[in-house]
Amino acid sequence: MRIQFDNERFDIDQRPDECPICHHGIEPEEISFHVIEVGDVMRSDILQIFYRCPRRDCQNSFIGSYRKSTVGARVRGPFRLNSTAPQRTKRLSFHKEIEDLSEDFVEIYSQAHIAEQKNLLQICGPGYRKALEFLVKDFAVNENPDDEENIRKTYLSTCINNYIDDANIKSCAERAAWLGNDETHYTRKWEDKDLQDLKILIELTEGWIRNVILTKQYNDEMN
Structure with a gap:
C-alpha cells in the first residue's frame, strides 16, 4: 500500500483499522508524517504517520508508528505498523x-x-x-x-x-x-x-x- 504526502511517498503494510482512543473500526485520515533516521548510514528506519479518527463522536488524532526490517545497511520491504498511540484503555463491563x-x-x-x-x-x-x-x-x-x-x-x-x-x-x-x-x-x-x-x-x-x-x-x- 502506497501513501503520499506532497512529494514524499511511502510503502506501508496497512493503515490502522481501529482508533486507539474510541476503539471503533475506522478508515483513518492521514494528516502528516515524520521520519526518524537511525544507524551509521542515514537510512529511513522509523516512520510515524499522524492520523485523525473520522468518527464524529471522536475526531481525535493519533500516531501510527511503522518500522522497516533491516539487514546491515539495507532496508527491506515496506514499513510495517508497529503500534498506535496514545492508547485509551477499553472500559470493561460486568453483569x-x-x-x-x-x-x-x-x-x-x-x-x-x-x-x-x-x-x-x-x-x-x-x-x-x-x-x-x-x-x-x-x-x-x-x-x-x-x-x-x-x-x-x-x-x-x-x-x-x-x-x-x-x-x-x-x-x-x-x-x-x-x-x-x-x-x-x-x-x-x-x-x-x-x-x-x-x-x-x-x-x-x-x-x-x-x-x-x-x-x-x-x-x-x-x-
Missing part, C-alpha cells in the same frame, strides 16, 4: 449480579486489565490472581455468611475446597488459582498455559457464579 456480589473483584480485575493494555505483562497476572480471590471469597461469604471471618482468613485453595459446592465453579476456580499462582511464583508449573488461559478460567468462574446467583433468585421468586 450486575457480579458487581453487586463483589465490587472489589470488579475494581481489581479492571486495574489488571489496564496493566495488560499497557503491556505490563509481568504485573497484570498477579492482579488477575488477586481479583479471582476476591470473587471466590465474596461468593463464599454470600453463600456462608456465618463463616465470613474464617473465609476471609483462609487460603484461596482451602476456600474453594471447603466453601464452594457447585462443581463447575469449584473446577474452574481451582484451575484458575493454579494458573494465578504461576503468575506470582518464580517457577511456572503449567508451561503450556498463559495469561489468556487464566483470564478464560476467571471468566468461566464468574459465569458459573452468576448462573448460581440467578438460578437461586428465580427459584426464590417463583417458588
Whole structure:
C-alpha cells in the first residue's frame, strides 16, 4: 500500500483499522508524517504517520508508528505498523449480579486489565490472581455468611475446597488459582498455559457464579 504526502511517498503494510482512543473500526485520515533516521548510514528506519479518527463522536488524532526490517545497511520491504498511540484503555463491563456480589473483584480485575493494555505483562497476572480471590471469597461469604471471618482468613485453595459446592465453579476456580499462582511464583508449573488461559478460567468462574446467583433468585421468586 502506497501513501503520499506532497512529494514524499511511502510503502506501508496497512493503515490502522481501529482508533486507539474510541476503539471503533475506522478508515483513518492521514494528516502528516515524520521520519526518524537511525544507524551509521542515514537510512529511513522509523516512520510515524499522524492520523485523525473520522468518527464524529471522536475526531481525535493519533500516531501510527511503522518500522522497516533491516539487514546491515539495507532496508527491506515496506514499513510495517508497529503500534498506535496514545492508547485509551477499553472500559470493561460486568453483569450486575457480579458487581453487586463483589465490587472489589470488579475494581481489581479492571486495574489488571489496564496493566495488560499497557503491556505490563509481568504485573497484570498477579492482579488477575488477586481479583479471582476476591470473587471466590465474596461468593463464599454470600453463600456462608456465618463463616465470613474464617473465609476471609483462609487460603484461596482451602476456600474453594471447603466453601464452594457447585462443581463447575469449584473446577474452574481451582484451575484458575493454579494458573494465578504461576503468575506470582518464580517457577511456572503449567508451561503450556498463559495469561489468556487464566483470564478464560476467571471468566468461566464468574459465569458459573452468576448462573448460581440467578438460578437461586428465580427459584426464590417463583417458588
